[in-house]
Structures are given as C-alpha cells and as structure tokens.
Amino acid sequence: MSEAAVFLVMVGVFVLLAMAFKVPIGISLVFSSATGMLVSGRSISLRHLTEGSFGYFDTILIILTAMIFMKVIQMSGLLDTLTAFFIQVFYRKKGRLLLVVMLLIMFPGMITGSSTTAVLSTGALVAPVLIKLGLPRLKTAALIAMGGIFGMVAPPVNILVMIMGSGVDMPYVGLTVPLLVMVLPLAAGTALWLGYKDINIISETKMRHILPPSLYQKFGLRLFLPLFLVFFLLLGESLFPRFFPRLGIPAIFLLGSLSGIFSGKRFNFFAATQNAVQEAMPILCILAGVGMFIQVMTLTGARGWTVISFLSLPPLWLYAGIALSMPLFGAVSAFGSASILGVPFILAMIGKNAVLTSAALSVVAGLGDLMPPTALAGIFAAQVVGESNYFKVLRFCLVPALFELIIGIGFLVLTPYIDKVI
C-alpha cells in the first residue's frame, strides 16, 4: 500500500472511531496508529507506539502540573483576590485593562516559549476579571488562547525559531525586533477587537457589587507565594541559567502548587490534584495518541509523503502551502510543525534572510496550537472559562488567527524589503 493510502486509512479509521462510534479521541488515535502499521505491512510494535507518545512526555508533565497549579490558586483564594485587585484598578479604563491583560497573558509564554504555560497560569488569573467586567466567556477564552500563542511567539524565548534555527545552523540572534514588529500589533489589535465592545465601564457601586472576596487583609503577601515562587523560578531559569538550578517547568509548577498549601485558605491538596488530573486526562490522552500517530506516520513513510507533497507545490503556491500546512501540522504539535515543515521551508527560501524567514514562519506555526485535535491553547482556554466545547472558543479565534496568518505570510513575501528596513 502506498504511503498516501496508509495515511488516508489512518485518518479514516480515526474519523470513523471518533465521530461514528464516539470512541475517545486519544483511544481512536491509538487504534488508527495500530491500523497504520498493519496496512503498511508491519506488525504492531508496542515499542513504536510507546516511543511516539514519549515525544510529548515533557508537554504532558507541564500540562498536568499547570492544571494542579491552577486548581491550587483557585482553592487558596489567590484567584479571587487578584481578580478583586484588577477590577478595582481597571474598572473605568477598559482600553488599558485589555492591553495590560494581554501582556500579562503573554508574559509566561514569552519566557518559556509555551502557550500552555501562559494559558494555564496568567490566563487563568485574568479570566474572571474579564468575565466580571462583561466580556462573554467564549470571547474571554479566545483572548486568552490568542494571548498564549502570541506569548509563545514573542521574544525573548521563541522555541519555534530555535527549533528551525538548529535545523539550518542559524544562531538565535537578531530575532527580537522582527518578532516584536509582528506580534505587538497583533496582540494589541486582538485584545481590543475581542474585548473593547463588550467590556463595560461601570460605576463604583456596581464594581463593589461584583467584587469577589479578597483575602489579602487576612493573609497579606503570603497569599501570593505560589505566584511569586513560580515567576521567580521561571524568570530565574530563563534569565540566569548559569546560576539557577535547572528544575524544568513541571517541577516549578509543582513547587508553586505545594507552596499554596500554606499560603491562604485551607483546602484539600489531594482533592485538588485529583480534580486537576481528571480535567487534564482527555487532553493528555490525546497527546499520547497524537505522538503514536506521528510515529507511525514517520515509520510508514506517510510523514515523508506529506512533506514532499507540500514541497512539490509550484513556487507561486509555496506561500499558500506554508499558510495551509504549518498550522494544519500543528494539529500534531506546533513544535513538530516547526521542525518537520519549518526547516524545509526555510531551505526552500534559502535566498532570503533566514532570521526574518524563521521569525515569520514561527508566527504561522504558532497557529498550530489552535488546530484540533490537540489545539492546546484553545482547549485549555476553554477549560479556564468552564466551557466544555472548545470549538465554540475557536470560532472567536478565527479572525485574529486569520490576521496572524496574513501578517506571517505577508512578512515572508516582503522579507527582501523588510530586510532593508529592520
């Protein structure tokens, strides 16, 4: 069976199981991967299935611990306290509120290069503020999801560019300006577009009425310990890597969560972790399944077929191919998209400035975190606002995502001219 046919069978089995038989997505992916091996004339290899899923081992740990952290700051009273603080400061200044909120969401992504970290840390903090000030839940989630993606792409840490850079021996220098030129207008525009119409300017009386209980008077600065600890460790590891212990993001979230036991309201930590695991399990299962799926795609040659098909596009269609394939491949992983497709695309445009090309490609690849079934940014943003169907959130991401795509591709097309300016 040809590689293309193997790929189609894998997709077919997945769609059949997930849609017609309502088998959980993760499990459907396992069966479609196993089918892929069989129809390509191989036996079912547990080693390959396991190895593929381990491609997401770190991501799975980050998600799991970030979810625990989110539960802890909710249960300790920190979330309510911060919401109260933001509402008191910004209840009459919606433009500034939206811009500050967008920056806050982006910040963890900027220092870790991970949209999930951004969505599940500061995204979770600002969501109640926006909702209480009148922004509908779904739009709030869309703003958080887009903020997470902008944070992932924005400097100083853009893992997508680093991955592409390592494939073409390009050092990670000179990226700050081009990335900021693309991301800042997008971030500001998205925040205002999604929020300006709906956020209400309210009276002080109404503000007092919607204010959640602040525990600051009772616990003082101690309440903020989990947040301080997480940011201190994340920043320290990013800014002073030579002097800081290399803990990794999962351990940082876990330490932050543990500190929450002593920082505010008393709560059952074990119940918090149980709750977090329960909520995170479907996406963790999807990630493991996607890992197996891509391993089998590679094993059977379906990955090679996909890449060469896009590279076979005529030159004029190359940009269309990039616009289509990089976000689509993000359904597997945005980082995977940067590595598997980003590197060949940079090389296909070898005459252009690789720094600018990779920066633009990273903006396009970032959209992969909105692409189902993984859709990390979309899924977790939906979870943050309590929405079970993340497709409803993705609907509101469509316009900002389209602008992101236009800016990324426009930057790519205009690289020779931009090169002379910045």
Add this chain to the structure above:
Amino acid sequence: MKNKGYLISAGILLVLAFLWAGLAGRAFLKMFREESLRPSSGLTSKKMLSDYASVLTNTPGDTPVFVYEGSKKGGRALILGGTHPNEPAGHITAVLMLEHIKVQNGTVFIIPRANNSGFTHSDPQEGNPQEFFLKTSTAARRFRFGSRLTNPVHQWPDPSLYINPSGQKLSGAESRNLNRCYPGREHGTLTEKIAFAIVRLIQEEKIDLAVDLHEAALEYPVINAIVFHEKSAELAAIVQMELQAEGFEFRLEVSPPNLRGLSHREWGDFTPAFPLLLETANVSQGRLKGKTSQELILTGKDKFYLRAFELGRLFVPYDSRGIPLKNRAASHLAAVSTFLANMAFFAPEKKIHVTGLPRPEDLIKNGLETYLVPGSFSDRDQVRKIHIILHGQMPLFSR
C-alpha cells in the same frame, strides 16, 4: 456493586498497562546492550574518557578511547565517531579504523561512541529502527541506531532555553546535543561533562589533528562537506583537492564564528589542534524520508528524496542508486586517511603514518561486511536477527 465494577475495570487496565510497559520496556532496554568493539593488533592502550575528567567516572557518558601509538615519533590525531548516534557512517568509520589501523609514525586516538548515552535510545516520532545488522562471513554484526541527543533518562529535564558554555542561546533539547556543548563544563550537565572531557583529552594529549565524523540530511546545506576552523583552512583545502582527484566530492565550509558550541569552532578556539568536521549525506535522518527501515540506513535509497532532488530541494546529487552506508563510510575513510597523510606537509615532525586501513574504493566495491571483523555465532539474539533479516519480518505483536 458499581464501585466493584469500576475496581475490576481499573484492575484489568492496570494489568494491561503494566504488561504494555513491560514489553515496551524490554525493547527499550535492548538499546543498552553495547555492540562489540574489536580493536586491531596495533592497539597500544585502551583508556576511558573519564581518565581525562574524573567527573565522568561511572556515568553513562563514559566511553572507551582506543590508543594506537607508532614505534616512531610523529603527530597526534583524534578521530571521533558517534557524536550523533543517528549518523551511522561516522560511527562505522571509527569502528572500521579501530579494527584495522596500525600506526607507524605518531599516535592515533579513536573514540567510536563519543556520546555513549545517545546510543541507548532512539528519537521519539522518528520511527527509526533501534539497530541495523551487517552480515559478515560468519554472523551478523549488530550496530545501534541511536539518537542525536543524550538519553533523557541520563539528563533531564531540558531547560526551556539552553545557553551553552560559549553563551549561545539554543532550544532546550540542544542541551543534550554533544556538538552544541563545547568546550563543555566540568561540573555541568552530563553532555557538557563529555564535551569537557573531550576538550581536556585534546589538550592533555597534545592532539595536532582532531576530526569529528558526522552525517546530515540531504536537505541540509552543509553536506558532503569538510567544515574547518580558520586555522585548519590550508589543510582542508589540500585534502579537498586530493579527495576530488580520487573521486570523492567534498565542499569546503568555514566554521561560522558566531555559531558557538560546535566542535570545529570550540576545539579550534580552545585547543592547539587543527579541528575538522566531516559531513556525508544520510537519507535516514532526513525529514523527507519514506518508510523507515534497516534497508534505508544501509542503502540510502528513498523515492521521496529522489522527488526532492528533481524539485531542486537537495544540496547533493541524488539518483535511484541512493547513497549507501558503505559509500558514506568510504568517503569518511578517504578524508580521514588524507588528513593523516598530509600532516607531515605542515611539519615533518608531525608526520602520521598509518597502515592496514581498507582502501575506500575497495570498501565501495566489496561492502562494509568484507572489512568488519566477523561476528560471532555465540550470540543467540544475533542469530535470531539474521533469521529475521533473511527470512522476513518480526512476528505479530513484536516488540
């Protein structure tokens, strides 16, 4: 009753999970079994890399260093294979050399598995075989097809951002890439310790010529190349011309001064040696590769790469004959032999004269199997594998 049902389901799933983990785990553990190394009679001493940096003692990064000292004085060379264990030509060339080399003038140090830890696992989502076999006259010789990076079991977690010992910012996973960690750190990560020990070896043993053997995907611009530090420029140019005359095409690539942490840059800046890095074209590590298999590693034949060549997307010539492992190893061997032979050109007292190595053209003609020391039948696993190679694939639910 409902709880009892849940408990039974949970119990069954748990048993299945353990069974899966056990079977898959057994397959992963196989990667820890080292292939045999059979040095030639010219071997004068065998050291460990930890002899140059005690911090490596009893770590998975420690690796054998084979020393071949001639009866006459001369220059000193280091040949490094296995920096990236998914680039088999570098590893195989170092193995071939250590099995055949006899040194008359000077001393040659050979490290066949520079990143020993990288040989103990394979890259997730690359779908590579864990090993490949070369059938010698008696039995097959097994070689592991490892990962570009140190095993995360030995070095974990990766930072979000890796700033290497030379201050270069890289993605976190590169902290496990030996060829991004030079000049290393004595008390750094495992990979940095390995890099540190190699640099210390070059300094302590007063190495004059250091060659790092690599491969690259065909879509990567630095390929079929000799990458040289500026101080090795003259040697690289002479060798390139000689190789061209012998029918081996290598292009010259200068080591970029702003790309820090790579062997050709940091060995040149931190040691007196002439550093050089060789790249041959390896289909099996590319992003465009089709079905992965042992055959792909050995033959280098791939229809998608053929298509990519027709589209003008490759940096090397490629046709339906592929680029077999034997040809890639022959290219490495030809280049290394020419480097060694030319040391005397720069300083007569640095002469390195070696004998016993297979001729590269013979390697292409007769195959690697002819020149590897024959394997032993005593290894039951190897015999089973030969059966699989000769008679078909692994049974259903293989590991």
